[in-house]
Structures are given as structure tokens and as C-alpha cells.
Amino acid sequence: MHHPFPAHARRVSNGLRVSLMVVFAVALSACGGGGDGAGGQQGQQGQQQQPPMPVDVHTVIPHSVDIMSEYPGRVRGRRTVEVRARVEGILEKRFYNEGEIVNEGDMLFTIDPRPFQAVVNQRKAELSSAKASLNQAQRNWGRVRRLYDVDAVSEAERDDSLSQLETARASVQQAEANLDAAQIDLGYTKVKAPLTGVTSLRDVDEGALVSNGTQLTTITQLDPVQVLFALPEDDAIARNKAMAAMGAQSTSERTREATIILPNGDEFPAKGVVDFTQSTINPETGTVQLRAVVENTNNGLMPGRYVRARIRLDTRHNAVVVPNVAVSDGEQQTQVFIVGDDGKAKAVKVKLGPSVEEGRLVESGLSGGEQVIVSGLGQLKPGAAVKVKSDQGNESAGGKNEAGADGNNAQQEPVGESASAESQPSDKAVAGVEGRALRLSPREPLQQIDKPRSHTRTRPTYRTDDAYAANVGRGS
Structure with missing residues (x-):
């Protein structure tokens, strides 16, 4: 079939297609070249040449440490007293507010004292009568003894007078004891606080009849x-x-x-x-x-x-303690990483003891003087090269060096983005795509080519070719 366009135009179109295929083939080979051959060897050499990882360390120094522990408990008052009535009677008045703190000796309640006061008066009269009988018996005994000395009375009369005297003395003692009991009962009508503490709700209202043993309130000591x-x-x-x-x-x-x-x-x-x-x-x-x-x-x-x-x-002397963040679980063992003499991380199996204020007590595995690594444990592996941070400034510097050693991409990419933002689409866009494709890392195969700006830069080149091909299609 006869083509309406000349032969040199068709050769230009075919050459452009071949160039684009070569560009994509080079990009794909760069993406897959990290597995075998020279690309894989270069990746391994780059991995082996990574700089030491900056880490923080804790130098183990044996020292005395207290082993503390916490246990749940409940607070209770040192003394809790139930205030009860000691006599029977009518509860007349309450002198405190429920729930307030009262001092030892403060008046709490009064029970009707009149019956008990009457008993006290009665016991006082009985005591007076007993004392009068005693005085009479003493006078009789004095007379009978003098008469007995002159043989005026018999021995039996003398003994009877002496017995009357002794009985009168016992009656006085009995009357005194009865008076004391009555006065004690009278005192029980005034209910006072036996200790300093806080009172509970009242158990009996005013006007109620209480008996011996009726609980009136409760006082709990709060200090201590x-x-x-x-x-x-x-x-x-x-x-x-x-x-x-x-x-x-x-x-x-x-x-x-x-x-x-x-x-x-x-x-x-x-x-x-x-x-x-x-x-x-x-x-x-x-x-x-x-x-x-x-x-x-x-x-x-x-x-x-x-x-x-x-x-x-307990108190442990010459104890070895490591921070909690330094402890990790290895292959079926509890371990910590230390900085070896060769500057590499070394995993050490340890047996942990109880927790202390500074971290965990180490029963075995460390003897003191080791530099235990306390940062970056998630990325740390045995045998990895490490560098101990001397201060915060070195840590920042190390981070910058580490970022710079990752490759030229991190430094060159912002420059490329800035350039692409300022530049306008031109006929050299295809050459720009080739240069960026050759700098791709294996982990991001076509990331740069898929960016919208790449299509924008190459669109003028493709637009001419597509229009040409469209004209060819219409001609055919």
C-alpha cells in the first residue's frame, strides 16, 4: 500500500520509538541489577561500609541498692471505741454534731440523773446511820471494858459489847461502798468521749430509753x-x-x-x-x-x-543494675547489648533479679565496668559497629553524617526538584528522564518516571509524534 508521507518522516518516527524503548530498558535493568552480578556486589560493599551507629550507653558500676516492693493495704483507726450506756434511763441530750471530731473528755450525752441522784442521797443517809451506830457501839465498849476491869460485869457481857462494836464498823464500810456504787452510777449519766477521734452517726435519739449496754455512737481515732x-x-x-x-x-x-x-x-x-x-x-x-x-x-x-x-x-551490696530500656529478648534468652573491645555490639545473656528504683537487678551475666547500650536496640544486631555518643552535639553531628552517607540521592534530589519547578517544558525532557532513571535505587524502581512532572516535561516531544502518527492514521 502506498503511504502518503515521505520515507524520511517515517524513519524519524521509528528512531524516536527506539530511543524511548532503550530508555525504559535501561531503567528496568537498573531496578533489577541489585540481585546478582556487579550490582549485587556493589550493594554488599555499600552495606559493609556503613558508618558505626551512634548509641547511648550506661556504664555498669556495682553499688549498694535497696530492694523495695509495694503491697496493697487498708487504713484503719488505731483505736475504734463503741460508746455504750452504762446505766438504764432516759437519754436526755446530745452535745456533739455527728461526724465531727471530739476530744478526749468531751461531753457526748446525758442520761436522766435524778433517779441516780436519789439513790446517792439514800446511800449517804445509810452511811450516816451506820456511823451513828458505830459511835454508840464505841461508847458502850468503853464503859463495859472499864466495868470488866473491876469485875463489875461478866466476860460474856464484855464479848457482846465488843461484837457490837465490830458490827457497827462493818456497817459503816458497807454504807460507804453502797454510796460509792451509787455515785459511780450517777457519773455514768454523763457520757464522755474516751478518746480523741471522729464520731459516727447516732444510734439512739434523745428521749429514748436506754439500758446498760445500749450502743450510743462510735469514735474512731484518726491520728495516728x-x-x-x-x-x-x-x-x-x-x-x-x-x-x-x-x-x-x-x-x-x-x-x-x-x-x-x-x-x-x-x-x-x-x-x-x-x-x-x-x-x-x-x-x-x-x-x-x-x-x-x-x-x-x-x-x-x-x-x-x-x-x-x-x-x-533487702539491701544488696555490690549489686549490678541496668536500666529497663537496656533489657531485650533474644533467641530464647534475656539479654543486653554491650560495647565490645572491638567497638561492636555484643549480646550478653543475663539473669534478671527484682526491680529496683534504677532499673533491674542483674543476678548473673555482668560483673561491672561494661558499657550497656540503652538506645537504638530495635535496629541493633550482634556484631554491628557502634559509636558511643559523647554528648548531644556529637549525636546531632552523627545523625547528619549518617544521613549524608546514605547516598547522593538525598542531597541531589532536592536540587532536581527545585530545578524542575523553575524550568519550563523543553525538547530536552527525554534526556532528563534518562539521567533520573539511571539514578534510581532498587527499592524505588520507577518512582521518578511516574511523577507528573516527568510526563509534563516529555509531553511536548510526544505531542508532535502523536500528531504525526494521527495524520498517518487518517491518511491510511
């Missing part, structure tokens, strides 16, 4: 208070061993000190003192009961409140 908590069996044994080793079970204030932790996590200002440790283990719970006494001047600890008690279980 007690905190009851329990230790597991193993912790209790460890604590007893530590106290025995120190040889100061009753004099070591640090051993018996307790820090009270409030529900919001704050520490209570006053420290507690453990004043009681149960000598037996509860077979049902497997715990040992402890009690701490805490000064509660501002009434910050209310009885019944949930708190935590922190106490010292």
Missing part, C-alpha cells in the same frame, strides 16, 4: 492510723533474712520504715513504721500480716481507704 497489708510467703522470708543479717530487728528505722502510696500515686508526707509482723503464715492465703503506724496530723488518711505500702525487703 494503722495500715494493714500482707506479704507473700517468699517476700516475708526474704525480709526476715535481711533483718536477721543486719542484726537490728528492733532498732533499724530504715528496715521498719513504710512509705504509704495514695490511690493517685502520690506519696503520703508522713512515713509509717512497721510495729507488728505476724510470726506465722496464713495457711489459707499464704501471706504474712504486717501493720504500719502512720502519723495522720491533717487527717489525710481516712479509715477504710485503699492504699499501697512500700517497704524495703
Whole structure:
């Protein structure tokens, strides 16, 4: 078939298509060249030549450390007294407001005292009568004794007079005791606070008849208070061993000190003192009961409140402690990374002990003096070259060097983007695409070619060719 366009025009179109195919073939070969051959070797050499990773370290220095632990507990008043009536009668008046703090000796209630006052008066009269009888018996005894000395009366009369005197003395003592009992009952009509504390709701209203033993209210002492908590069996044994080793079970204030932790996590200002440790283990719970006494001047600890008690279980000397961030899980082992003598990261298997304030206690694996790595553990592998950061400034400098060593792409790409933003589409767009395609990394195969600006730059070249091909199509 005869083509309407001349032969040289067809040769230009075919040559342009061949050039574009060569460009894409070079780009695809650059993307896949990292697997084998020279490209793979260059990638391995680049990986081996990576600079050391900057890391932060913690130098292990053996020292004495306290092993502390926290246990849940409840606050209760040191003394809780149930105020009860001691006599029977009508409750006349209440002198306090429910829920307020009363001082020891303050008047709480009064019970109708009139019946008891009458009994007291009666007992006083009986005492007076007994004393009068005693005086009469003493006078009779005086006369009979003088008559007996002159043989004026018999011995039987003398003995009767002496018995009357002794009986009169016993009657006086009995009357005095009855008066004391009546006065005690009269005193019970005034109910006073037995201790300083906070009162509960009233149990009996005014005007009610109360009897001996009727509960009127409850008073709870708020200063000091007690905190009851329990230790597991193993912790209790460890604590007893530590106290025995120190040889100061009753004099070591640090051993018996307790820090009270409030529900919001704050520490209570006053420290507690453990004043009681149960000598037996509860077979049902497997715990040992402890009690701490805490000064509660501002009434910050209310009885019944949930708190935590922190106490010292033991003190380790020459202990090795590492920060918590340094501990990681390796291949079926707990490990830390240290900086070896060759400047490379080395994984060391460790056996961890209890938690302490500075981190975790290391039972075995470290002896002291090691530089434990505490940063970048997610990217760190055994044998990797590391560089210890001397200060924050070096850390920033190292980050810049590391970014610069990643390749020329990070430095050249912003320049290329700036240039493309300022430049206008031209006939040299195809050459620009070839240069960027040759700089592609294996992980981003056609990222630069797929950008909209690449199509924009090459569109003028393709527009002429497409128009030419369209004309050819219409001609055919």
C-alpha cells in the first residue's frame, strides 16, 4: 500500500520509538541489577561500609541498692471505741454534731440523773446511820471494858459489847461502798468521749430509753492510723533474712520504715513504721500480716481507704543494675547489648533479679565496668559497629553524617526538584528522564518516571509524534 508521507518522516518516527524503548530498558535493568552480578556486589560493599551507629550507653558500676516492693493495704483507726450506756434511763441530750471530731473528755450525752441522784442521797443517809451506830457501839465498849476491869460485869457481857462494836464498823464500810456504787452510777449519766477521734452517726435519739449496754455512737481515732497489708510467703522470708543479717530487728528505722502510696500515686508526707509482723503464715492465703503506724496530723488518711505500702525487703551490696530500656529478648534468652573491645555490639545473656528504683537487678551475666547500650536496640544486631555518643552535639553531628552517607540521592534530589519547578517544558525532557532513571535505587524502581512532572516535561516531544502518527492514521 502506498503511504502518503515521505520515507524520511517515517524513519524519524521509528528512531524516536527506539530511543524511548532503550530508555525504559535501561531503567528496568537498573531496578533489577541489585540481585546478582556487579550490582549485587556493589550493594554488599555499600552495606559493609556503613558508618558505626551512634548509641547511648550506661556504664555498669556495682553499688549498694535497696530492694523495695509495694503491697496493697487498708487504713484503719488505731483505736475504734463503741460508746455504750452504762446505766438504764432516759437519754436526755446530745452535745456533739455527728461526724465531727471530739476530744478526749468531751461531753457526748446525758442520761436522766435524778433517779441516780436519789439513790446517792439514800446511800449517804445509810452511811450516816451506820456511823451513828458505830459511835454508840464505841461508847458502850468503853464503859463495859472499864466495868470488866473491876469485875463489875461478866466476860460474856464484855464479848457482846465488843461484837457490837465490830458490827457497827462493818456497817459503816458497807454504807460507804453502797454510796460509792451509787455515785459511780450517777457519773455514768454523763457520757464522755474516751478518746480523741471522729464520731459516727447516732444510734439512739434523745428521749429514748436506754439500758446498760445500749450502743450510743462510735469514735474512731484518726491520728495516728494503722495500715494493714500482707506479704507473700517468699517476700516475708526474704525480709526476715535481711533483718536477721543486719542484726537490728528492733532498732533499724530504715528496715521498719513504710512509705504509704495514695490511690493517685502520690506519696503520703508522713512515713509509717512497721510495729507488728505476724510470726506465722496464713495457711489459707499464704501471706504474712504486717501493720504500719502512720502519723495522720491533717487527717489525710481516712479509715477504710485503699492504699499501697512500700517497704524495703533487702539491701544488696555490690549489686549490678541496668536500666529497663537496656533489657531485650533474644533467641530464647534475656539479654543486653554491650560495647565490645572491638567497638561492636555484643549480646550478653543475663539473669534478671527484682526491680529496683534504677532499673533491674542483674543476678548473673555482668560483673561491672561494661558499657550497656540503652538506645537504638530495635535496629541493633550482634556484631554491628557502634559509636558511643559523647554528648548531644556529637549525636546531632552523627545523625547528619549518617544521613549524608546514605547516598547522593538525598542531597541531589532536592536540587532536581527545585530545578524542575523553575524550568519550563523543553525538547530536552527525554534526556532528563534518562539521567533520573539511571539514578534510581532498587527499592524505588520507577518512582521518578511516574511523577507528573516527568510526563509534563516529555509531553511536548510526544505531542508532535502523536500528531504525526494521527495524520498517518487518517491518511491510511
